[in-house]
Amino acid sequence: QQQVKQSPQSLIVQKGGISIINCAYENTAFDYFPWYQQFPGKGPALLIAIRPDVSEKKEGRFTISFNKSAKQFSLHIMDSQPGDSATYFCAASMSGSEKLVFGKGTKLTVNP
């Protein structure tokens, strides 16, 4: 059973555009929602994370929007750059657990 559903599977954006990746979850015990970025041949690296007590968190060009009632959260990449081309994973973790549950990933391609 997939606990975190991520969409789209792939995304192509022009340089300077906005990339939006969405995730949905069912388990209301999740209390931590990180986004990871993975380049080919590398391990995932934390990009930005949010807890459900806030609705939005921004770090540079990256913003997480969180909708607790809808059990959805999304990553927005503003002014997308070719260097942002990577696979992005949303994840979630439950209170009292260190285990991260990952979505299936979104392969982002930013064309120059």
Add this chain to the structure above:
Amino acid sequence: DTGVSQNPRHKITKRGQNVTFRCDPISEHNRLYWYRQTLGQGPEFLTYFQNEAQLEKSRLLSDRFSAERPKGSFSTLEIQRTEQGDSAMYLCASSLGAGKNIQYFGAGTRLSVL
């Protein structure tokens, strides 16, 4: 290099053989995690150590899998009697302290079972 180090980077083995992977976490990180990632999927949690204690194990970690962290520093993941379905990238991560601290991932060990 002060990141999480995993060795070997690639391992090719025949079905039925045993394999062992090693993970060296970031210095002083007391928490260490193992994940498995197959093509086109996100990482799946396998197990987690706090110091030398193994505190969480996934049901994915069958009897053929065993992980150790004997001195609370490096960790090993052993797969016995490998099967073709074990082919995957095995990722190690580490973090410092309590709470939802950042998990820093290594580049992984890619296992191919022929």
